[in-house]
Amino acid sequence: MAPVKVFGSAAFTNVARVLVCLEEVGADYEVVNIDFLAKEHKKPEHLARNPFGEIPAFQDGDLVLFESRAIAKYILRKYRTGEVDMLRESNPEEAATADVWEVEAHQYSKAVAPIVYECIVYPTAYGIPTNQKVVDESVEKLKEVLEIYEGRLSKHEYLAGSFISVADLNHFPFTFRFMETPYASVFDSFPSVKAWWEKLLLRPSVKKISADMQKRV
Amino acid sequence: MAPVKVFGSAAFTNVARVLVCLEEVGADYEVVNIDFLAKEHKKPEHLARNPFGEIPAFQDGDLVLFESRAIAKYILRKYRTGEVDMLRESNPEEAATADVWEVEAHQYSKAVAPIVYECIVYPTAYGIPTNQKVVDESVEKLKEVLEIYEGRLSKHEYLAGSFISVADLNHFPFTFRFMETPYASVFDSFPSVKAWWEKLLLRPSVKKISADMQKRV
Structure with a gap:
């Protein structure tokens, strides 16, 4: 094939x-x-x-x-198998909880993306200086979002519960780039979120694509 | 139950x-x-x-x-039945095509929502005057999005293909409110999109919730 x-x-x-x-x-x-x-x-x-x-x-x-x-x-x-099932569509409650944490798109990345763009993408790819006001506002917004994530991840191993799902994976790319900005230490105030992120970083899939992301081409 | x-x-x-x-x-x-x-x-x-x-x-x-x-x-x-299956998760190609048109969240509503907020929500609920610059920019953005929708809907009855799906339904609330703004006629330039919208309006579910939306409470 x-x-x-x-x-x-x-x-x-x-x-x-x-x-x-x-x-x-x-x-x-x-x-x-x-x-x-x-x-x-x-x-x-x-x-x-x-x-x-x-x-x-x-x-x-x-x-x-x-x-x-x-x-x-x-x-x-x-490619779902008995071992790798990150959508859980055969279990409506699990699938729905994974869907809920598409909060990634609607809340999390809306706060993280402007920081990544202003600190990395605009200056390095387009020579446009960082708009610090946008960064500062987004960092404040991110802290509010991470406070809610901390509440969730202090009670559950992964966002959708006890299993890794599409919801966790979807957070990887923007979080990886965010950790390259001067604001990475924001995560230090949210120990459960930080532990979750460090656990994601150990996955072979994440290691492999992280290395490719670092090449920046 | x-x-x-x-x-x-x-x-x-x-x-x-x-x-x-x-x-x-x-x-x-x-x-x-x-x-x-x-x-x-x-x-x-x-x-x-x-x-x-x-x-x-x-x-x-x-x-x-x-x-x-x-x-x-x-x-x-x-509540999926043989007759009402708007996710099509048993058919990966159909399910994926419905998922793609969550373009609703990432493109369409990003253009429509500011128009609805500036023309209806802010003035009527908060007494905040319309920011015409935001409206004008969003209308231009919406026209670009609708051009792409016109391409899609001129070839397919619904966004995901020949069947109505979650993708179509997701467009209903913001489109309904948009049609209450002074910019509703923007749709007249996109005949396939307009026909699709008018077909959605005929659905009993849409009629019922439209009536509730009109009460505005």
């Missing part, structure tokens, strides 16, 4: 979100680089994959998908 | 998203109002349901959930 294809590189958080799932399930995959400088993501060939002209896109035979969280779920659903 | 409970009223788009699913599957449910003026959403009883102090929250026996899109999926999963 031909390997599935991911369009975009691990340097990009939304692509890394997909790649860590592929590593987690041990799927055979191929990464197809999209040249941003050449605006390849806005060319017809890529727009046919993702009409929003963003990355990642994903291909499995005739099926073409976009939106990193949707692709992540497809991968975790397709 | 005790009816499931929804905390929050249909006047709020995120609550309406949950209610329309309950109507769609014909579930027995009870709406528990949360008094915003009395800041009931920030009181311990509600924070135990939703630590972010937002609405909706949802209760089914011992299971308590928050995040409207997660609740919507739980409902559509729990």
Whole structure:
């Protein structure tokens, strides 16, 4: 069977979100680089994959998908085994609790992403100086969010309960980049969150994609 | 069996998203109002349901959930029948395509929500005047998003394909409120999108919750 294809590189958080799932399930995959400088993501060939002209896109035979969280779920659903079941769709309560912690998209990443963009992406990729006001506001917002995560993770090993799920994995890419900013120590005030993050870092899938993210290409 | 409970009223788009699913599957449910003026959403009883102090929250026996899109999926999963299957989780390709169109959360509602807030929510609920710059920018962004939707809906009856799914339903509440703003005619330039919306409006579930939304309490 031909390997599935991911369009975009691990340097990009939304692509890394997909790649860590592929590593987690041990799927055979191929990464197809999209040249941003050449605006390849806005060319017809890529727009046919993702009409929003963003990355990642994903291909499995005739099926073409976009939106990193949707692709992540497809991968975790397709390659699900008795041992690796990160969606728990056969158990409505577990599946729902994993879905709830898509809080990642609606609360967590909304606080973390501006810090990553202002401290890393804009200065290094575009030469745009950091907007400190945006950073400071986002750090305050993040602390509020982490307070709630601390409450959750002080009682449960993982966000959805006693099992690792798509909810935990989805947090990996932005958290990894956040830890490269000068604000990484914010996590020190939230011991259960920090322990959860350190446990995620030990996973082979996370180690592998972290190393690829560090190359930043 | 005790009816499931929804905390929050249909006047709020995120609550309406949950209610329309309950109507769609014909579930027995009870709406528990949360008094915003009395800041009931920030009181311990509600924070135990939703630590972010937002609405909706949802209760089914011992299971308590928050995040409207997660609740919507739980409902559509729990009450799934051969006739009403809006997640299609037994078919990985269909499920993935429905997931992709959670574009609703990541693209569509990001453009529509500021228009709804600036034109309706802020002026009527808080006496804050409309920020026209925000509205104008969001309308431009919305047109770009609708252009992509037009491409999709000119080829497919519904967003995920030939079947109605959670992806379509998720668009209902913000689109309904958007149609109450002075910018409703933006849809006239996108005939397939407009036809899709008008078809959604014919559904008994949508009619019922639309009527409740119009009461605005």
